[in-house]
Amino acid sequence: MTATATSARSDLSELGRSETALRTFLHGLPGVDQVGAEQRAAQLGTRSIKTTAKAQAIDLAIGMVDLTTLEGADTPGKVRALAAKALRPDPADPSCPHVGAVCVYPSMVPHVAEVLRGSAVHLASVATSFPSGQAPLEIKLADTRAAVEAGADEIDMVINRGAFLAGRYSEVYDEIVATKQACRDAHLKVILETGELATYDNVRRASWLAMLAGGDFIKTSTGKVPVAATLPVTLVMLEAVRDFRAATGRQVGVKPAGGIRTTKDAIKYLVMVNETVGPDWLHPDWFRFGASSLLNDLLMQRTKLTTGVYAGPDYFTLD
Amino acid sequence: MSERVAVRKTYKLFVGGKFPRSESGRSYLVQDSNVSLASRKDARDAVLAARAAVKGWAGATAYNRGQILYRVAEMLEGRREQFVALGVPADEVDAATDRWVWYAGWSDKLPQVYGGSNPVAGPYFNLSAPEPTGVVAVVAPETPALLGLVSVIAPAIVTGNTVVVAASPTAPLAAVTLAEVLATSDVPGGVVNILTGRLSETVPTLAAHMDVNAIDLTGVTDPELAADLEVRAAENLKRVLRPVPVDHDWLADPGLGRMTALLETKTVWHPKGV
């Protein structure tokens, strides 16, 4: 594989130059059998993670949370409180890790930056006319630049699903490349909005497209359409980053977002990461959860493990 | 003026669509005629011919096989008097002809009746369909010479099997004459092979042959021989049709059993997804 990987590397960098080459490549990827993929995901979901393994998983998951609020009603006060929680999720327990990042709209970035400054918690901002992506490219790029200038070090962009579904892969590719440039040093997470892509074959193609165009992360969903992250979708994306690294040598992160609310769910994802791509991805640099209510459930379970007593929601902050 | 001297027929074997003499060069006198006395090697050659014919016959469309069996009925009808002259009652010839017609119609219906979709508890397409088992050795019943013979050959071949038939040793002329019908009925060579002679020479060879998939012992009247043949057949787990009582009513509705006993059911699964 190493020999082919080297030759493949030079080939892949050329793909974006031609619509035909891109199409040929994406449609040449192995298909995904829906039933088989869903069964594999379900099987991984039956792993029983208990005691020490559960404690380890919970702390890992807390560190991977992109604590998110993406509401029209967001205010500076709301996002500051969220940022404070990101730094100290469990004020009663200093051993509790901080989350991976706080994720907000661009206009909220300055307020979060104030709170996070000097900490290891990243500041992510959605951009590119989130969640629909239906704006002229110039506006999407300006959106991105504004977020980065305001202090975001991670940008969550949305791909143009309309263009993707219409088969205009170059257009999607070029937008990602342009957004990546607008990000400068910030990490780029590319939201595929898998709920709108309809098939796992499309998820695999969109994953490769995003990686070929330079995305640092591939992310499932905006959280704004009915179907958000699922285990099988994440499985297909994990297989894509695994194969992409084998082909190019470059490692890309994965972020399921939306719909992950319980510790049990989060652990299923970690098991899937562990058994699909291995420990290299079991780190907040390479795997994130886009979530909000998940954090409190992780904290409740964490307290249960340390105290032996089931916790109640009144004992955890609502921010 | 002297009376015209008749041209007598030489009754030979029917193997691979041709009428060879026994490789042993032997014949025996039966029904006032010399009939080939098949050897073990003839049995072996017949199996080779039957095996070679499987691919084309099993692969033919059911419609095509049905038409060919119907063609056999047509040809048999035309030779009615010939069989009567051999001593086969006219009623029996008619019944045999009708039996070809009956089985001809099954070729494209049995897979529907005997197969179908299975409602498995999961997102799968699941379909069971019958397939021919392959080469079938058949011991034809002693009597009725023609109807009995047709009643064991037709159900075996209509589904795509090929057969090697050990004809009634005491009344083989109907079998050889039926071979002539088959040879002129678009039945591909090797689909039906007919051996005449002693059962004890050919049938144990067929029962033990590792390239025979099933054996129909219908015409075996000696229980010990039947048991011995079944033991031989166990070596490669041939499908076995056991002997029928001598008073079996060959005019009765045959049912599906003779066809289904020589079929394999293949079940194919495939996921349903997008």
Next chain:
Amino acid sequence: MFEYAPAPESRSVVDLKSSYGLFIDGKFVDPADGGSFKSINPASEEVLAEIAEGGAQDVDRAVRAAREAYEKVWGPMPGRDRAKYLFRIARIIQERSRELAVLESLDNGKPIKESRDVDLPLVAAHFFYYAGWADKLEHAGFSRRPTSQHSGPNPQPLGVAAQVIPWNFPLLMLSWKIAPALAAGNTVVLKPAETTPLTALLFAEICQQADLPPGVVNIVTGAGETGRALVEHDGVDKVAFTGSTDVGRAIARAVAGSRKKLTLELGGKAANIVFDDAPVDQAVEGIVNGIFFNQGHVCCAGSRLLIQESVADRVLESLKRRMAQLRIGDPLDKNTDIGAINSAAQLARIKELSDAGSAEGAERWSPPCELPERGFWFAPTIFTGVTQAHRIAREEIFGPVLSVLTFRTPAEAVEKANNTPYGLSAGIWTEKGSRILWMADRLRAGVVWANTFNKFDPTSPFGGYKESGYGREGGRHGLEAYLNV
């Protein structure tokens, strides 16, 4: 690293007795000559219980009990009432499924996740499926002369069925045998395998709990001699056997010339065929499931992997990476993927054939894994560079050992797949629909899994071509084995 802590299923749900008798005529009884043998846990070699060894006299007693129950109770009983008993049994199995699953894993060595998620749900489903047939036999398509006025006479049962089952899916094979037999109106004498009798004995208790009339189900434990006495018994009308082809052949000889109807489900050496356009990740799962499911103790296991040469390296690399994730160990740990080999004898057989593979020049590979000290274990193993001439490509290993071969064209794949005396199952992996159907037509196998593998369902007929046996189990076809048609 993310290490999974031990997650053992509790044994306390199982109430094991120290010894078990034979189940004859509704009661547990001692064998006539008092013989017994031990059933052990293959994962620890711990003795689980002392099991009665049935002799010829016991078999005779059981067959007579079955005959009497057939003639007096079960045969005359209306189908709708037979159905109710079978539904009852199905329900009790569902209610007691955890207990049965744990016991199965203890006695057999299979991972609890398989006994819990595969075996037990299928067992209950089988009884449920055939229960519904009991009062609908005239609609099963076997009536001799259906007419428009009447649905015809009910096809008749055969009488007393002798059933001998293997150790790989002890309770599932019991259900495949008993459910259709009883639905069709037969009574049974069943002999479970000598290494895995416990769930059959618990099933006997379930029959008592269901108030099944005495003698309808009889369970006679023992080894080969007990099985021989059973299939050769004159009072038996039907013999059904699942197991090795050699024993199947011996049974076919034993019943030759008798009235006994015979069905056999025997060995296999299935080809699992992967084309260059396969959905690779699912194909790899299918390969793993095909050969490592149940430690490879599966007659329809995909034990010959045929990969199209153009993708062989890529598929093998993925397969090895996947195999490294397999977790081997305590069958009762909920995270165990591969449990214990069922017996010392089977382990010796697997080792012998694997050593032959190495000796014949095939390249052997196993992922790094630690095997427990006690018990019978064998690491998942693949052999590459295998040719059709190797023993490991021809003989059934019945263990977690995969032989990998390559092919160039679809026709070559079919030729190699069919080049075996067996014909139980086959797998095809390609995204091209027309090729699947073309292949499926040509493969001489009773079950063809396309883009999936090792799937089972009570409605789906299962059984082999050629030396993999004859007759079908499951579905409407499965009734035929137990009816006089």
